[in-house]
Amino acid sequence: MSQSNFIPTLADVAKKAGVSTATVSRCLNSPDQLSQATRKKVMSAVAELGYAPNFNAQSLAARRTNTVGAIIPTMDNAIFARGLQAFQEELGNLGKTLIVASSSYRPDLELEHIKTLTARGADGLLLIGYDRNPEIYNFLKQRDVPSLVAWAYQTDTDQTSVGFNNEKAIRPLIEEVIALGHRNIAFISAPKKNNDRARDRVTGVRMAMQRAGLDPRSLKLIETPYSIENGQAAFQKLVALDCPPTVAMCGNDVLAAGAIKQAKEMALSVPDYISITGFDDIELASLAEPQLTTVHVPHKAMGKIAAQMLGKMIDQQIVESQELSTELRLRGTLTTPRACKLK
């Protein structure tokens, strides 16, 4: 307790202010219960000592942490980084702190993080997508921790969510592709396993093909984790095919960026030789050359709304799932297929 790094406690403040610890606690948590005079006394003691409450003690005693956890696949993807940034800002407004963990798209890691965050007493959890072991949902229910699913929206579940329906979101895009005359379609997707968003996008494409009288099984599908390099590799595989597709639709913009890059390296004209589309509309999309045709997703808004919803859920309020709308962004990488121009 040398004067140099002495950390004051509630009791120190109480002594200095000449009141009980309960009063100090009240002064900090519900000031209106105190008389003006006492409040002033306490406040100046707080200021003088530079007191800051010990968070752990606070949480332990009050049984709430004012902390929410978010488990995202990776921060190293603009869409999550951006959404999380907004999420965190709004959380700050609500007086809550964020703890982030990333699962690297691995269910086992996700489970582990969920347990850790729960042990830390997270008041609520933000999860990405629906797909996970029911065991996890049971655990959450058992622990009574509210959780919000983001980046996805489904109606056939009681899990609250904020996001969009991926199947529906990709629909205008695939319909445009088909309308332009494409019949030889490829899709570069993230691995569909454990990833409902990726899966729903593919399903959306297949359904539209069916509706248009095309054989959904004719879709050339490649699954590969999101990254520029993987996008390049997948694209290369596609154009090496006997009968290369006239359009390479991509599960997200990062993959699409890889495809564009590879096309350039191979001196294949986009979109004249082959069209390319993305999903997400990150900055990259409008910076690419030509600009990427993609589906715009309101990541920032989603993060903000997620924070508000989770805040309410933590306060035991009933919250309805919220569907956000996405928007087709037609830009330069999509045109009619090479074989049937002017068809």
Add this chain to the structure above:
Amino acid sequence: MSQSNFIPTLADVAKKAGVSTATVSRCLNSPDQLSQATRKKVMSAVAELGYAPNFNAQSLAARRTNTVGAIIPTMDNAIFARGLQAFQEELGNLGKTLIVASSSYRPDLELEHIKTLTARGADGLLLIGYDRNPEIYNFLKQRDVPSLVAWAYQTDTDQTSVGFNNEKAIRPLIEEVIALGHRNIAFISAPKKNNDRARDRVTGVRMAMQRAGLDPRSLKLIETPYSIENGQAAFQKLVALDCPPTVAMCGNDVLAAGAIKQAKEMALSVPDYISITGFDDIELASLAEPQLTTVHVPHKAMGKIAAQMLGKMIDQQIVESQELSTELRLRGTLTTPRACKLK
């Protein structure tokens, strides 16, 4: 305590295993102190009850949190997102959790977050850059919280850091610019106030000009926060000048991307009419058209090393600041100035 959402405590485990709470605690924290038999008993009780320690109680009692805090300007910038992702992964390996806060480049917010994170008992703090009120450093010292500065490296301070010297990092780039014959140079920087990294880059440029016999005051400097739009606006201002520069050097790649975009919109050829350079070498850089000449920074490695260093600092080990090296990436956006080709 209904069977449904009953959360077991240490005491419950102890009772079930027929031992004292101390034994259970030891079993979890230093198992080798126990006899094989007891350990087994305890472990199975733990498993049976699905026990997980309450983090807050743990921290309160043990006076350490196994948590580190990071305060970054924004997650919404690939460099920090990437660095942080690596930081967090490595932290996970060390059994520590990360709490992130973002300051939005505002010193007041940074201070506030530092206080919050300290109150939460963060065992250590990751900070970006050196520039901050001495009051903050005093606070940290007083509270005895180890802190590591990243994304910068300076020798004339006792604050431990991991990063690179921004002045030095930009040197090969500006020297190349000058060597190519550019004499009318512009620099689009982030606001230099409270941002040593931005400032050092400008200083580096000025110093090189001086060394080359150019007047450093002739540097056309624009300060604007990092964003594509701001890059565009700044670039527009530059080319509207009576005597537009032959090269627009940018404080980072995001600004540079904006500049390239604007150049395209104005149909000004890059690099023939005007050269553009960036800093950071984010994915964008090699995706742009033409590819951006920039300075490569090892963000991922920095994040990882930062975690290791901070881990050691928390364990009271002495740690030396570490300098990382950057590398010039000459690509397509830089060439000789229009006025003096073949000079």
Add this chain to the structure above:
DNA sequence: TCAAAAAATGTAAGCGCTTACATTGACTTT
């Protein structure tokens, strides 16, 4: 003016852990 109600404050029992210290046996030594 005085009892009753309301407001302000104090008392003290935890919250779920860790850990210094005490205790208990089982083994060594001599």
Add this chain to the structure above:
DNA sequence: AAAGTCAATGTAAGCGCTTACATTTTTTGA
């Protein structure tokens, strides 16, 4: 066989807060 070691475990005192309940003070109303 007594004394000393040492490993394994138990006891219990906190860690710094919150909050139910008790107590005191002030306000109110008739």
